[in-house]
Amino acid sequence: MAKEVVIEVNNLTKYFPVTRGLFRQKKIADIKAVDGVSFAIHDGETLGLVGESGCGKTTLGKCMLQLYRATSGEVFFEGKDLCQLSDRELQPLRQRLQVIFQDPYDSLNPRFTARDIIGEPLIIHNIARGKEYRERVAELLNLVGLAPYMADRYPHEFSGGQRQRLGVARALALQPRFIMCDEPLSALDVSIQAQIVNLLADLQEKFGVAYLFISHDLSVVRHISDRVAVMYLGKIAEISNRDEIYKNPLHPYTQALLSAVPIPDPEVEMKRQIIVLQGEVPSPMSPPSGCVFHPRCYRAFADCSNVTPLLEDVGDGHHVACLLYEQSRP
Amino acid sequence: MAIVANTTIGSERPHHTLWGDAWIRLRRNKLAMAGGIFIIVLALAAIFAPLITPYDFAHQDYSALLQNPSAKHWLGTDGLGRDVFARLLYGARTSLAVGIFTQLIVIGIGIPIGAIAGYAGGRVDNVLMRFVDVMYGFPDLLLVILLKAVLGGGIYQLFLAIGLVAWVNISRLVRGQILSIKSRDFISAAKVMGGTGRYITWRHLLPNSLGPIIVSITFNIPRAIFTEAALSYIGIGVRPPTPSWGAMIHDGYDVIFASWYQVFFPALAVALLMIAFTFLGDGLRDALDPKMRR
Amino acid sequence: MTALLEVRNLKTYFNTQDGVVKAVDGVSYDVNRGETIALVGESGCGKTVSALSILRLVAEPAGKIESGEILFEGTDLLKLSGDEMRKMRGAKISIIFQEPLTSLNPVLTIGRQISEGLEFHKNMSLKEGMQEATRLLKLVGIPHPERRIYDYPHQFSGGMRQRAMIAIAIACQPQLIIADEPTTVVDVTIQAQLLELIRNITKELNTALILITHNLGIVARYARRVFVMYAGNIIEHGNALDVYRYPCHPYTAGLLTSVPRLDEPRKTRLLPIDGQPPDLIAPPIGCSFQARCAYSMPQCQREKPPLLEVAPNHYAACWVSQKEQRPWQKKSS
Numbered sequence: 001m002a003k004e005v006v007i008e009v010n011n012l013t014k015y016f017p018v019t020r021g022l023f024r025q026k027k028i029a030d031i032k033a034v035d036g037v038s039f040a041i042h043d044g045e046t047l048g049l050v051g052e053s054g055c056g057k058t059t060l061g062k063c064m065l066q067l068y069r070a071t072s073g074e075v076f077f078e079g080k081d082l083c084q085l086s087d088r089e090l091q092p093l094r095q096r097l098q099v100i101f102q103d104p105y106d107s108l109n110p111r112f113t114a115r116d117i118i119g120e121p122l123i124i125h126n127i128a129r130g131k132e133y134r135e136r137v138a139e140l141l142n143l144v145g146l147a148p149y150m151a152d153r154y155p156h157e158f159s160g161g162q163r164q165r166l167g168v169a170r171a172l173a174l175q176p177r178f179i180m181c182d183e184p185l186s187a188l189d190v191s192i193q194a195q196i197v198n199l200l201a202d203l204q205e206k207f208g209v210a211y212l213f214i215s216h217d218l219s220v221v222r223h224i225s226d227r228v229a230v231m232y233l234g235k236i237a238e239i240s241n242r243d244e245i246y247k248n249p250l251h252p253y254t255q256a257l258l259s260a261v262p263i264p265d266p267e268v269e270m271k272r273q274i275i276v277l278q279g280e281v282p283s284p285m286s287p288p289s290g291c292v293f294h295p296r297c298y299r300a301f302a303d304c305s306n307v308t309p310l311l312e313d314v315g316d317g318h319h320v321a322c323l324l325y326e327q328s329r330p
Numbered sequence: 331m332a333i334v335a336n337t338t339i340g341s342e343r344p345h346h347t348l349w350g351d352a353w354i355r356l357r358r359n360k361l362a363m364a365g366g367i368f369i370i371v372l373a374l375a376a377i378f379a380p381l382i383t384p385y386d387f388a389h390q391d392y393s394a395l396l397q398n399p400s401a402k403h404w405l406g407t408d409g410l411g412r413d414v415f416a417r418l419l420y421g422a423r424t425s426l427a428v429g430i431f432t433q434l435i436v437i438g439i440g441i442p443i444g445a446i447a448g449y450a451g452g453r454v455d456n457v458l459m460r461f462v463d464v465m466y467g468f469p470d471l472l473l474v475i476l477l478k479a480v481l482g483g484g485i486y487q488l489f490l491a492i493g494l495v496a497w498v499n500i501s502r503l504v505r506g507q508i509l510s511i512k513s514r515d516f517i518s519a520a521k522v523m524g525g526t527g528r529y530i531t532w533r534h535l536l537p538n539s540l541g542p543i544i545v546s547i548t549f550n551i552p553r554a555i556f557t558e559a560a561l562s563y564i565g566i567g568v569r570p571p572t573p574s575w576g577a578m579i580h581d582g583y584d585v586i587f588a589s590w591y592q593v594f595f596p597a598l599a600v601a602l603l604m605i606a607f608t609f610l611g612d613g614l615r616d617a618l619d620p621k622m623r624r
Numbered sequence: 625m626t627a628l629l630e631v632r633n634l635k636t637y638f639n640t641q642d643g644v645v646k647a648v649d650g651v652s653y654d655v656n657r658g659e660t661i662a663l664v665g666e667s668g669c670g671k672t673v674s675a676l677s678i679l680r681l682v683a684e685p686a687g688k689i690e691s692g693e694i695l696f697e698g699t700d701l702l703k704l705s706g707d708e709m710r711k712m713r714g715a716k717i718s719i720i721f722q723e724p725l726t727s728l729n730p731v732l733t734i735g736r737q738i739s740e741g742l743e744f745h746k747n748m749s750l751k752e753g754m755q756e757a758t759r760l761l762k763l764v765g766i767p768h769p770e771r772r773i774y775d776y777p778h779q780f781s782g783g784m785r786q787r788a789m790i791a792i793a794i795a796c797q798p799q800l801i802i803a804d805e806p807t808t809v810v811d812v813t814i815q816a817q818l819l820e821l822i823r824n825i826t827k828e829l830n831t832a833l834i835l836i837t838h839n840l841g842i843v844a845r846y847a848r849r850v851f852v853m854y855a856g857n858i859i860e861h862g863n864a865l866d867v868y869r870y871p872c873h874p875y876t877a878g879l880l881t882s883v884p885r886l887d888e889p890r891k892t893r894l895l896p897i898d899g900q901p902p903d904l905i906a907p908p909i910g911c912s913f914q915a916r917c918a919y920s921m922p923q924c925q926r927e928k929p930p931l932l933e934v935a936p937n938h939y940a941a942c943w944v945s946q947k948e949q950r951p952w953q954k955k956s957s
Contacts, residue, residue: 062518065522067518067521067522087526090524091524092524094522094523094524095524097522098522098523099518099519099522101515101518101519102515103515106514106515106516107514107515107516107518107519108516109516109534109538110348110538111348111537111538120520120523120525121523121524124520124523124524124525124529125523125524154347154348156348167519170519170523174523
């Protein structure tokens, strides 16, 4: 079943200049937050994007929504390259591009009531007023599992999980085709996380919305995603179908990430061998030469410090950027 | 489908808006409430001064010069035979008017400049803030005197002079507020929804900066009042016979050995009003600080 | 063998604007020498407060230890004077906090901060202290320790700061280390490094460890015994193997089924626990989990279940479980 591509990222880069100087600011370096990333997300599909903090996953998401303007590259949505559009030209498209943030405390205006929050997109796009507006808000509250009588409450009167539900309702208000979910669970407790995961899954089924699901939690990403991309230092290390990447992780970094996740079962853990990566993620201001992962890689060889591996298909849409697999091919 | 989440939390506790919550906290702060009540009482007394004292602030009674406090003249009379209590009451009008009108100017200039600098960022921010820094670098009183010299006498010119100097504080504060709120996720969310810059400023940024702005103004009012008193003390403030506490202190200073209370009462009035505003400001700051919420 | 630490019926309350929060409401647990136990639960369940109470680090005047006993090697820490307590902290019991940046002093070098405790507790000179600090930094895996002791906290990365915190915690060879969510702010690969380090060091020094976490995977990997907390109470405890395989409290069972597992086939739906924890200002009369529990009986609403042994060395505070019906175990066995 070939579904239509909703959003496509082509060779996207985002560099943040590091400047020095009092009046005439001189650029002294670049933070290469996102460095040549390409992928596509289809209708009703979830792409999981995993990586450690500072790997550029959030920057990438913000570039897709034009919250940051990319340094170079393209973001295609409904046939238009969003990077080329002005803020005014973007305005009508924004109805179908939404976001859910990590911190449900920070992402809701504390001076707004739940109704103001959920209804804000309706007001901005002048979609509903008066009675219709109130009904639509009540409907949205119901949809995310909150009671309509809560519309007059302020964010501080809700629990963390309920606030995240408000965030979801707001994102859904305009019936978008694509939602970027930026670590939507990491501020929530375990038992509440599952509620939100199920909610997101239900809503996807109902409305066919596509998600970019940014997370550092590999277990949740496996649960919710159709395809998974692993990012390291601004680049995609590996991208594939969910089942393939979890059963057959190729990139040593993916392998180490999976191994680092503790499994909630003492019996399993007693028998398990884990790969502990040495060192820490280098600064994206001066990334290592060759493969950016080579200083921490337990399978690195001489070439890794000189040759930059390309993200290449090793079969069935399983892409990996690692010299181990480039050499093994004819 | 999604289960209606158990919604016990919140329903058991009373429903408060953030402002309501702040009001509850303010009410518990006794010093702040005392300060607030003092200011209100003083304001009422100043407005209804003619009903409280039979004397006119300018009426000179040469038969009663430099009298001690008595049943007839509650706080005595000054060197020209004017009733000190009446002059204090009418002087409060001057002080409070200075406090209020200068702040209107401060709000009118300081908030827009701070908001523009904070929201626009980049070069606009740089230019505006360097200008503010230069203003900030001058000693306030000196600048007011200079402006007063340029603008000329009269009470409105005085408001203007003080206001034109005092706005820099608030513009710095507003800029800082806007910058910190701008980086919060609900602003990003509003941008993703398609909110324009003007919409975001009015709906999100300014309402969320209001708390610190109110606190800052509460602290700014006594400074303006003090500036006026200081200017009047050195004789370039309000012109006689309009009563001003600063001018009264000046006049009293000449006769301090004959009747010390000529200095004492107006000085006490200035001090009490300053303290009242400071207590109120402290209380407001604690009450409006969201971190104070458990 | 007597336990190294015994906490008995500890109650720690907080006064707030809205009323008294019963953060820890009658909690008992024990730690043996050299043993690693885990306090697990969600935010606000009282796990951190119950551990901070051991060191009497609960912020007064809002927070107050209302009652209970904390026996460390037989002496009740709650009865010690402020001076005696200071001699305990760092020397016999130390703590690793969640956020190393705020728990390290920004204006002192890392070396000084390690040496401080040694000077205070072990009467070392500054020079000896710094030498020992170098050795400790090397032990916790920081490269070039002889240079890094002169660095300030901001010159260390997050993972390295947490290593420095570990060095401070072990400096005086305490008998007990409390690790309060030690890896919550770091990434998975760094988390693995730090936890392996903590495990190896506690094993080497035969130090007991209280691991406070919300992560069930970490508990499974590192702890022998588990105490599950909910709404200010311990609701289940036992050996990790038993608790994970045969959870005797529906909350524990719910937690275990609500997280997706990498080693199991992918489920189509997660099984969350509905609702949310109760308000600790006005906790329910009966079982605190009752409102969210799929198995609750009329008795659960009326009476608070005591923590009783429901299987050998396996305790649970649940009326259903104590009647030896555990419908939630069907799936896991």
